[in-house]
Amino acid sequence: MSTDHLDGIPYEETTDDAYAVTAAHTFSVQRPSKGFTLLNGDCPRCRATLSVPLVSDVLRQGEPPRRRRGILRRAAGTRRSRPAPYETVRCNCRLPHSGRPENRRGCGAYWNVYVAPQEQP
Ligand SMILES: [Zn+2]
Ligand SMILES: [Zn+2]
Known part of the structure; x- marks a missing residue:
């Protein structure tokens, strides 16, 4: 809840393995429409309630998720x-x-975060 927000945290562009671990447990995935994904959860750093849109389902088309092993090494900047x-x-x-x-x-x-491809029944 936003009442838990920690006001004393200064802005800093930072990441930590623990953020991903925490977020993986606390965030939930919504798919309001095809190709649009919304992640809802609390920021692992400042605890604000977040709703983060992802618009990249297109990225995953045709690519099996387990294709490569060293996948953890980079997601940003490449x-x-x-x-x-x-x-x-x-x-x-x-x-x-x-x-x-x-x-x-x-x-x-x-x-x-890893977002599983949308399952087709
Ligand atoms: Zn915040
Ligand atoms: Zn935050």
């Missing part, structure tokens, strides 16, 4: 023709964090 099925999620809370640039939201935390 440009490949076959992207890993990981998404970089950024905290986008609207709560104040000191030192945050004007055009930014969130506390600066980011982490990678």
Whole structure:
């Protein structure tokens, strides 16, 4: 809940393995429409309640998730023709964090999540 938000955390672009682990347990995935995924959960750093849209189902078309083993190494910053099925999620809370640039939201935390491809029954 947003009442637990920790106001004392300054803005900092940072990540931690623990963020991904925590988020994997606390975030839930919604698919309001085809090709649109919404992740709902609490920021593992500042605890704000987040709703993060992902619009990249297109990334996963035709690619089995287990194709490559070393997939954990990178999700951000690499440009490949076959992207890993990981998404970089950024905290986008609207709560104040000191030192945050004007055009930014969130506390600066980011982490990678794996979003399973949509199952077709
Ligand atoms: Zn945050
Ligand atoms: Zn925050």
